[in-house]
Amino acid sequence: MYPTPIKVGLVNWIGLWTLYAKEVQRFIKVAGQTVFAPIITTLLFLAIFQLALGEQRGEVGGVPFEVFLAPGLVMMAVTQNAFQNASSALLISKIQGNIVDLLMPPLSPAEMVVAYAGAAVTRGFAVAICVVVAMVFFVEIPFWSIAWAVVFVFLASLMMGLIGILTGLWADKFDHMAFITNFVITPLAFLSGTFYSIHRLPEFAQAIAFVNPFFYAIDGFRHALIGQGDTSLSLGAGVLAAINVVLAFWTYRLVRRGYNLKD
Known part of the structure; x- marks a missing residue:
């Protein structure tokens, strides 16, 4: 059982x-890797699609393809970085053996979860702002609803931060974290409508997309920025909020038990 905190x-x-603050400072100190590298990666994706498709880009949902693509690329960067922030923090502490510095202070399980998830959300917002600022020089983004955009960045970052905590608890080495990244996070992100509208898919593929939580994050953020989406904003926000409630409860229970933290 998790020791009763003072x-x-x-x-x-x-x-x-x-x-x-410790977790935020950790990613700020290496901002070149944690914040600015996603800018380069996202702009490269954008450039590759523009150069490869050329005049064949056309329109998607009544907007130019690059305008449709940009929000998906931004949200993909947000989710990946929020996940990495939380998962790497716990895993590194376990590998280096300084996890005891986290277990000994009078911090409750809920406070630990909030701190790690909060830092992941902060990194998600930092990446979102920096990538969007860089993109506006190349893509004319309408910014249909900034308020809804903030909501979806928060919900998506929180979801990935909680998944990152769960991964950090489970993982014992970097190979385990890489397994989740390569075989779970990346496929779900690429198959969530980042590069296409799901209405272009066969019906069975659309049904699969609707059970992918990444779809609601990307589609909601896209809807908020360009005013075009495959589902309603309220539905997407509701699904993500429900997922976050389940993940938060699950994460809290595991941290409370001290799962894989004291071995």
Whole structure:
């Protein structure tokens, strides 16, 4: 069982903020890898599709293909980086043996989950803002609803941060994290409508897409930026919110048990 933490009021705000700030500073110190590298990768994707398709790009949903593509590329970068932030933080602590520094302070399981997930959300927003700013020099993005865009970046980053925590708890070496990245995260991201509208798919493939949580993140963010989407904004936000509730409860229970943290 997870050791009972020393009570420091109802919420240990100082401990919560300290762990959160530590994780944020960790990715800021290597911003070239964690924030600016996704900009280059995303712009390369955009350039490759524009150069490869040339005049054949056409329109998707009444907007130029590059305008349709841009939000999907941004959200793909957001989800991947939010996942990496949380999963790598726990895994590195376990491999280096300093996980005890996380278990000994008077932090409750909920505070630990909030701190790690919060840092993942912060990195998600940092990547989203930087990539969008870089893209506006090459793509004319309408910015249909910034408020909804913020909602979907938050929900998607939180989802991936929680999945990252679960992966960090389960993984014992970098190969395990790479397995989740290569065989779960990347396929789901690529098969979620990043590069196409799911209405162009056969009916059975559309049905599969509707059970892919990445689809709702990418489609919702695209809808918020360009005003075109395959589903409604409220449906996408509701699905992601429900997934986050389940993931948060699952993550909390595992951290409370000390699952794979003290071996």
